[in-house]
Amino acid sequence: MRHHARLTPYLFIAPMIVGLLIFRIGPIIASVVISFTEWNIISDPEWIGLRNYMELFTDDTFWRVFSNTIYFVVFYVPFSMALGLLMALLVNQKLKGIAFFRGLYFMPYVTSMVAVAIAWNWIFSRRFGLLNWGLGSLVDAINAVISPFDLIINWDSPAWLSNYPYVLASIIIVSVWKTVGFQMMVFLAGLQGIPKTFIEAARIDGANRWQIFWRVTLPLLSPVTFFVLIISIIDAFKTFEVTFTMTQGGRLSSGSTLAYDIYQNAFQYNRMGYGSAMALVLVVMITALTIINFVGRRRWVTQETY
Amino acid sequence: MDVSLSQAERSEVPVVTGSGGNWRGLLTAANYLLLTFFAVFTAFPFVWMVITSFKSGNAIFELPPSFIPDKFGQPDMFDNYIAVLTRHNFIRYTLNSFFISFMTGVGQVVTASLAGFAFARMSFPGRNILFGLLLFTAFFPVEVTIIPEFLLGARILDPLLTPIGGWMNTFLPLIVPSFMVGSFGTFLMREFFSTIPKELEEAAVIDGATTFQIYWRIFLPLSRPAMTTLFLLSFINNWNELLRPVLYIRSRELQTVTMGLTTFQGEFESDWNLLLTGSVIAIVPLLIVYVVMQRYIVEGIATTGLKG
Numbered sequence: 001m002r003h004h005a006r007l008t009p010y011l012f013i014a015p016m017i018v019g020l021l022i023f024r025i026g027p028i029i030a031s032v033v034i035s036f037t038e039w040n041i042i043s044d045p046e047w048i049g050l051r052n053y054m055e056l057f058t059d060d061t062f063w064r065v066f067s068n069t070i071y072f073v074v075f076y077v078p079f080s081m082a083l084g085l086l087m088a089l090l091v092n093q094k095l096k097g098i099a100f101f102r103g104l105y106f107m108p109y110v111t112s113m114v115a116v117a118i119a120w121n122w123i124f125s126r127r128f129g130l131l132n133w134g135l136g137s138l139v140d141a142i143n144a145v146i147s148p149f150d151l152i153i154n155w156d157s158p159a160w161l162s163n164y165p166y167v168l169a170s171i172i173i174v175s176v177w178k179t180v181g182f183q184m185m186v187f188l189a190g191l192q193g194i195p196k197t198f199i200e201a202a203r204i205d206g207a208n209r210w211q212i213f214w215r216v217t218l219p220l221l222s223p224v225t226f227f228v229l230i231i232s233i234i235d236a237f238k239t240f241e242v243t244f245t246m247t248q249g250g251r252l253s254s255g256s257t258l259a260y261d262i263y264q265n266a267f268q269y270n271r272m273g274y275g276s277a278m279a280l281v282l283v284v285m286i287t288a289l290t291i292i293n294f295v296g297r298r299r300w301v302t303q304e305t306y
Numbered sequence: 307m308d309v310s311l312s313q314a315e316r317s318e319v320p321v322v323t324g325s326g327g328n329w330r331g332l333l334t335a336a337n338y339l340l341l342t343f344f345a346v347f348t349a350f351p352f353v354w355m356v357i358t359s360f361k362s363g364n365a366i367f368e369l370p371p372s373f374i375p376d377k378f379g380q381p382d383m384f385d386n387y388i389a390v391l392t393r394h395n396f397i398r399y400t401l402n403s404f405f406i407s408f409m410t411g412v413g414q415v416v417t418a419s420l421a422g423f424a425f426a427r428m429s430f431p432g433r434n435i436l437f438g439l440l441l442f443t444a445f446f447p448v449e450v451t452i453i454p455e456f457l458l459g460a461r462i463l464d465p466l467l468t469p470i471g472g473w474m475n476t477f478l479p480l481i482v483p484s485f486m487v488g489s490f491g492t493f494l495m496r497e498f499f500s501t502i503p504k505e506l507e508e509a510a511v512i513d514g515a516t517t518f519q520i521y522w523r524i525f526l527p528l529s530r531p532a533m534t535t536l537f538l539l540s541f542i543n544n545w546n547e548l549l550r551p552v553l554y555i556r557s558r559e560l561q562t563v564t565m566g567l568t569t570f571q572g573e574f575e576s577d578w579n580l581l582l583t584g585s586v587i588a589i590v591p592l593l594i595v596y597v598v599m600q601r602y603i604v605e606g607i608a609t610t611g612l613k614g
Contacts, residue, residue, distance in 0.1 A: 004428060004517040012424035012521070015417040017436065019486025022458070024443040027451035034454060041460065090341055095334065101341050103600060105348055110596045110603065112546040114564040115585035118571060119355040122578050128367050130354065137370075177347070182607065189608030238447045241548045245568060259449040266453045267553060279450045286445050 028283065035276040045273070052277040061253050062261075066281070068168055069258045072175075073236040073289075080176045080232055081225075084183025089213075091184070092191045102188070106181035113178060117245035120174045124160035124246075132157040161247050167255030171242045178242075179235055183228050190224030191217070222301045226293075233289055237282065258282045359386055359583040366578045386583040394580075396587050398559055399566035404591070406480050406562060407544040413485030414540040415533050422495025423521050427507065437496075444489035448549055455483065456553055479554040480562070484544060491536045494606060498532035499525055535606030538599050542592060563588040 010017075035052055039045035056062050091102040108116060123130045139155040146152070160170045194217060202216045218225075239257040243249060249256030249264065256264070258278060266275030358366060360375035360383060377383045390396050424430070425437050463473040473479055502525060510520050526533070551565035561569065567584050574580055596603060 006430070008517050009424040009428040009430040009433070012428070013421045013436065015486055016421035016440070016488075016492060019417065019483070020436075020440055020443065023455060023483045023487050024446075024451060025439065027454035027458075028443070028446070030454035030457075031450070034457070041457070086340075087344055090337065090344070093337060095337060095341075098341075101345055103597075104345055106604065107352075107593070107596065108348060110542050110592055111589040112564050112567075112585075112592065114546070114548055114567050115588040116351055116355075118567060118581050118585045119351040119358075121571075122358065122582060123351065123354060125578075128369065128371075128578075130371055133369060133371060177351070181348075185604060185607045234445055234447075240447070240449055241546075244548060244552075245571070259447055262449045262453070263549065267456075272453055272457065276453050279453060282450055283446060290445055 031276040031279050031283075034273055035280055037273040039272040040270040041272060042270075048273070052274050055274065056277050056281070062278070065253060065256045065258055065261045068256060069237070069239075069282075069285070071168060072172060072239060072257055073233065075172050076175055076236045077229070077232045079172075080180050080183050080235075081228055083176065083180050084228065085187050085225075087180065087184040088187035088191055092188055102184075105184055108178045109181040109185075111178075113241040114245050116178060117174060117242055120170070120177075121161065121246055124170050126157055126159045126161075129160070131160065162251045162255075164250060164254035167247050167250030171239065171246055171255065171257075174246065175235075175239070175242055179232075183232065186224060186228050186231070187221070190221050193224075194220045219302050226297055226301045230290070230293060233286075233293070237286060258285075355582045355585055358579055359586050361579045363577060363579060386579055387587070390580055390583045390587060394566075394570060394584070395558065395561075396563070396566065396584060399561055399563045400587065400591065402477075402560060403545050403563040406477055407541040409477075409481045410484045410544040411537040411541040413481065414488045414491045415537050417486055418488045418491030418536060419495045419526065419529070419533060420521070421492045422499055423525055425492065426496040426499035427525075428517075437492075440487075440489050440492060443487075452549060452553070455479075459554070474554055475556045475560065476554075477560070480544075480547070480550050483550070484540070484547075488536075488540070491540065494532060494536055495529070498529050502528055531602060531605070534599070535602045538595065538603050539606060541595070542603075545592060 034045070036047060036049055037045035038048050038052075087105055091098055091105065124132075126132060136155065136157055139153050143152055158166045160166045198216055198220060199212055202212050207215065237257075237259060240259045240263060243255075243257060243260040244263075247255050249260055253261065253264075258281065262275050262278045262282070265271045265278060357373060357375050360377045361372075362376055365372065365376040377385070421440075425433060459473045459479050463478075465472075467473050467478070506524055507520055510524055515523065545562075546564055547562070548564050548568070551562045552568070555561055555565060558569075567581075567588055570584050571581055
């Protein structure tokens with residue numbers, strides 16, 4: 001039933017659309033233009049054509065940052081999804097105190113990344129951190145056992161917050177730790193949406209728990225898995241806060257990622273054009289990944305609705 | 307498919323098929339072992355944060371580290387907290403974060419419920435394209451758009467808004483952008499509004515209600531849970547926001563809690579006991595919100611996750 005004037009819907013969406021144009025679409029288009037300029041904010045922009053891109057693609061630091069970003073996605077996405085699914089399966093059981101565990105697992109997600117990253121900094125601290133102390137004690141204990149056989153492990157406590165590859169590993173670990181509760185929660189909702197009858201039927205047919213999981217639960221869960229995949233990929237590019245607070249990119253940007261490098265170039269080195277060129281690389285990366293995901297979706301996501 | 311957790315618990319899969327008590331006991335034990343492992347992994351940084359916040363400046367560097375803080379039970383037990391709150395401005399930071407997060411939360415509810423209503427209940431040319439654009443831009447992290455946004459603020463909005471105090475170094479750039487655009491929020495509200503029966507709307511039209519009255523008198527009162535969810539998630543997100551405060555805020559007294567923490571970290575690099583006290587102060591308000599409002603936060607995530 002149509003009960004509104006032709007213009008009414010546009011009035012309802014007006015604030016959102018104005019915001020979308022000013023703060024999302026407009027800036028993405030403006031980035032393209034700015035990326036062809038040299039601009040340090042103070043003076044006026046100067047048109048330099050493709051020079052930013054030429055510099056970008058011949059710069060070793062950029063390629064390191066680029067590959068770090070890919071590493072981050074490659075490790076963060078599968079780890080957070082697999083752990084999230086495992087945790088969801090665990091808390092989906094009828095056990096005493098399960099609500100407590102569920103609530104606890106989700107807790108890091110609602111806390112401030114800066115605050116928890118500082119706590120992790122302290123744990124990762126090279127000389128006084130709990131992690132290196134624990135690892136060092138472990139190595140000492142092993143050495144005490146194996147030294148009679150003329151064996152010894154040489155262990156130098158790693159600088160988790162500055163040296164590659166630890167500097168990248170540390171921000172991946174903290175990011176997974178921080179967000180995995182979200183993946184868990186969405187998977188959990190998905191698991192609880194699977195009608196019991198499907199699983200009952202499989203059991204009557206003689207399937208064991210393992211078979212039920214792989215042949216029934218997982219395929220029925222695939223639309224949710226797809227959603228979690230998309231969200232996890234989006235999250236994998238949000239590395240600014242964790243990098244800013246923990247590593248500042250590490251020694252010589254060895255552990256920096258695109259999100260942080262955009263910030264550094266634009267706002268620490270005052271290179272708006274160069275930073276914008278980088279931002280566009282990020283746009284292209286994310287768009288390509290999204291297209292691949294939606295095209296690949298048909299191959300593994302169950303279409304039936306139940 | 308709106309599954310509240312308590313509802314679903316009843317319908318969940320029985321764990322064991324009954325092949326013997328021992329097997330069942332072993333399985334339960336293994337489950338609890340894994341649950342505990344994840345619990346320790348999740349909770350440990352928080353626990354260590356709290357322990358360290360009750361230590362003195364010397365005790366933090368002791369090796370092997372002590373798990374019982376030296377100030378525990380002493381008269382000066384809360385010294386770190388008093389110092390951080392009073393001498394280091396954290397009361398002010400907390401109030402700033404509170405104001406900003408509250409305003410953006412309100413803004414999100416207003417703009418997202420208006421847009422969500424149009425996207426859910428009206429058909430108009432461009433609807434799908436606009437909604438698709440809104441969702442698609444949510445794929446990009448804020449770093450993608452921050453450079454033009456910053457330039458717009460510094461070059462155009464700041465001079466324009468000089469009569470009311472400008473744009474840079476105010477709360478405006480921390481509030482307005484997330485006040486106005488919320489892909490997630492619009493999505494959430496649209497999903498919720500689509501579940502409201504058409505008959506309610508039709509009855510109101512027959513009674514002569516205007517579109518805005520239908521939105522205001524029927525849809526909004528019915529969608530209080532969704533609005534609460536949206537407000538809370540937006541509040542939490544903005545409380546934790548770091549990039550915009552770092553870029554726009556210059557005055558110390560305008561800093562937010564998260565930004566204040568990073569400044570604090572720069573100044574007191576090795577005073578870990580004070581730093582972690584600051585961290586505790588920054589997350590306690592969030593944890594209170596989480597514990598009290600857990601149902602809304604979790605349900606919002608569950609609902610949008612399922613609909614995705």
